[in-house]
Amino acid sequence: HFLGKPTSTLPLPPGPRGIPILGALPLVGSTPHSSLARLARRYGPIMYLKMGTCGVVVASSPSAARTFLKAFDAQFANRPSAISAKEVTYGYQNMVFSSYGPKWKLLRKLASFHLLGAKALADWAPVRRAEAAHMVRCILDAARIGRPVTLPDVLVCAFANIISQITLSLRIFDAQGEESNQYKDMIVELLTGGDLFNIGDFVPAIAWMDLQGVQAKLRRIHKRFDGMVTKLLEAHAASAKQRQGKPDFLDVIKANREGEDGQTITDVNIKALVFDLFTAGTDTSSVVIEWSMAEMLKNPSILRRAQAEMDRVIGRDRKLEESDIPQLPYLQAICKEALRMHPSTPLSLPHFSFDPCEVEGYYIPGNTRLLVNIWAIGRNPDVWEDPLEFKPERFLSGKTAEIDPQGNYFELIPFGAGRRICAGKLVGMVFVQYMLGTLLHSFDWSLPEGEELNMDEKFGLALPKAVPLKASASPRLAPEAYI
Numbered sequence: 245h246f247l248g249k250p251t252s253t254l255p256l257p258p259g260p261r262g263i264p265i266l267g268a269l270p271l272v273g274s275t276p277h278s279s280l281a282r283l284a285r286r287y288g289p290i291m292y293l294k295m296g297t298c299g300v301v302v303a304s305s306p307s308a309a310r311t312f313l314k315a316f317d318a319q320f321a322n323r324p325s326a327i328s329a330k331e332v333t334y335g336y337q338n339m340v341f342s343s344y345g346p347k348w349k350l351l352r353k354l355a356s357f358h359l360l361g362a363k364a365l366a367d368w369a370p371v372r373r374a375e376a377a378h379m380v381r382c383i384l385d386a387a388r389i390g391r392p393v394t395l396p397d398v399l400v401c402a403f404a405n406i407i408s409q410i411t412l413s414l415r416i417f418d419a420q421g422e423e424s425n426q427y428k429d430m431i432v433e434l435l436t437g438g439d440l441f442n443i444g445d446f447v448p449a450i451a452w453m454d455l456q457g458v459q460a461k462l463r464r465i466h467k468r469f470d471g472m473v474t475k476l477l478e479a480h481a482a483s484a485k486q487r488q489g490k491p492d493f494l495d496v497i498k499a500n501r502e503g504e505d506g507q508t509i510t511d512v513n514i515k516a517l518v519f520d521l522f523t524a525g526t527d528t529s530s531v532v533i534e535w536s537m538a539e540m541l542k543n544p545s546i547l548r549r550a551q552a553e554m555d556r557v558i559g560r561d562r563k564l565e566e567s568d569i570p571q572l573p574y575l576q577a578i579c580k581e582a583l584r585m586h587p588s589t590p591l592s593l594p595h596f597s598f599d600p601c602e603v604e605g606y607y608i609p610g611n612t613r614l615l616v617n618i619w620a621i622g623r624n625p626d627v628w629e630d631p632l633e634f635k636p637e638r639f640l641s642g643k644t645a646e647i648d649p650q651g652n653y654f655e656l657i658p659f660g661a662g663r664r665i666c667a668g669k670l671v672g673m674v675f676v677q678y679m680l681g682t683l684l685h686s687f688d689w690s691l692p693e694g695e696e697l698n699m700d701e702k703f704g705l706a707l708p709k710a711v712p713l714k715a716s717a718s719p720r721l722a723p724e725a726y727i
C-alpha cells in the first residue's frame with residue numbers, strides 16, 4: 245500500500261456491485277449459501293463483493309478453496325471481528341473466533357491434546373457408549389407408547405451430555421426435560437441467529453440501530469448462557485475432591501494454564517471455550533444425522549440397505565459398537581453423502597486477511613473477509629454426478645471412493661481445511677457415524693401418521709431442517725439387546 249492505494253495493477257475478482265451503502269449485502273437474502281452459489285455461477289468461483297464497508301471474497305469451487313485454504317492458508321487464518329459475535333464469545337476470548345495468534349494456538353493445542361485428538365477420543369469412548377444406550381432407551385420408551393421422537397432434540401441432548409461429562413464431569417440434561425428444551429432452543433437460536441450477515445457487522449456506523457435485532461437477541465442468549473456456565477463451573481469447583489486421580493478436561497486446562505511465550509488461559513477463556521464446545525460440538529453433528537434420516541425416510545431403500553449391512557456384520561442380539569464401524573462401508577458412505585449435501589455450516593466460518601495479496605491473476609485488498617461456500621462445492625455439477633441426488637453408493641466404488649471429508653480432498657470439505665480446519669473433526673465423524681448407526685440398527689423408522697416430509701433448509705451459522713424431523717421408531721433388535 246502507498247497512501248491507501250493498491251500497488252497491484254491486477255483487477256479485483258469479478259462480482260456484483262449491489263446498491264449504495266449496503267453494497268451486495270441485500271443480494272444474499274435469507275438463503276445466503278444458495279444465493280452466493282447462484283452468483284458464483286455468473287461471476288465465477290472467486291468472487292469479490294463489497295458488503296457495506298467490508299470487502300468479501302467468496303470461494304465456490306474445489307480449486308478456489310484449495311487456493312485460499314492451502315496456498316494462502318496462513319494469510320487467511322484470522323477471523324473478522326463482528327459486533328454480533330463479540331458478546332457471545334466473551335470478546336473473542338474463545339477458540340472459534342480468536343485471531344490467528346499465540347492465544348489461539350494454546351487453546352487449540354490444549355483442546356486437541358486433551359479432548360479432541362485421537363488418543364483423547366479413544367479414552368472417552370465409554371461415555372459415548374453410555375449416552376448412546378441412554379438415547380436408545382428414551383426412544384424405546386417413546387416407541388412403546390406410540391409417540392414419535394423429535395430427532396434433533398434427542399441428539400443434541402445426547403451430544404451435550406457427552407461433552408459436559410468429559411469437560412466438566414457433569415451430565416447436564418435429561419433427554420426430554422424442560423431444561424434441555426431451553427438449552428436446545430438456546431443453541432439453535434445461537435446457530436440460526438443470522439449473525440453471519442448482520443448489517444451492523446458490515447456497516448459499523450449503523451450498528452447501534454441493530455436493524456435485524458440480531459445483536460439484542462444474541463445479548464439475551466449470551467446472558468442465559470453465561471448464567472448456565474457460571475453455575476456449571478461453580479458445581480465443578482465444588483466437586484473437585486471427588487475427582488482426585490480422575491481429572492476431566494477442565495481440571496487439565498486449569499493445571500496447564502501457562503503456555504509458551506507468556507500466554508495464559510484465563511477464567512474468561514475457559515468459559516468461552518466451554519461455549520465453543522457446546523455450540524460447535526452439538527448441533528453440528530446433530531444436523532448431519534437429522535438430514536441423513538430425512539433423506540432415508542424419503543428413500544427407504546437406503547435405510548433398508550444400511551440395516552441389512554448391520555444385520556450381516558453385527559446381527560440383532562447386541563447394539564452397534566464403535567469398533568464395528570470400519571466393517572460398515574455403506575454406513576460410512578451415508579455419512580459422507582450427508583456431509584456432502586448437507587454440511588452443517590454451509591459457508592464454513594468466516595476467515596480474514598489483514599494484508600493484500602495476488603491470487604490467480606486477481607488483486608485481493610487487505611482487510612478482506614473470506615467465505616468458502618462448502619455447500620456449493622458439495623453440489624458442484626462439474627465435480628459430482630447427479631449432485632442433487634442422495635446416493636451413498638457414489639462413495640463405494642470408482643475414484644470417488646477414496647474421497648475422505650477430513651480436509652485433504654477439496655471436493656468435500658464439510659470441516660473446512662488448512663490450519664483453521666474444524667478442531668473437532670475426529671469427534672464429529674465418530675458422533676455422526678456412531679449415533680446414526682445406532683439409530684438405524686436399533687429401530688425401524690417411519691414418518692408419523694399423516695405427516696409429510698418437508699425438506700426445506702433454515703439458514704444460520706448452521707443449516708438444519710426448517711421443520712425439525714419427527715419420526716416414529718419401532719424396535720428391531722432382540723429384547724436383551726436393549727438392556
Ligand code: HEM
Pocket residue numbers: 339340341352360520521524525526528529532587588589592593594658659660661663664665666667668669671672673675676
Ligand atoms: C459433523 C460435525 C462437524 C462439522 C461438519 C464441523 C464443521 C466445522 C467447520 C466448517 C469449521 C470452520 C472451519 C474453518 O474456519 O475453516 C469448524 C470449526 C470448529 N469446530 Fe467443528 N464441526 C463439527 C463438529 C465439531 C465438534 C464435535 C467439535 C468439538 C467438540 C467442533 C469444534 C470446532 C471448533 C473448536 C472449531 C474452531 C476451530 C478454529 O477456529 O481454530 N466441531 N467446524
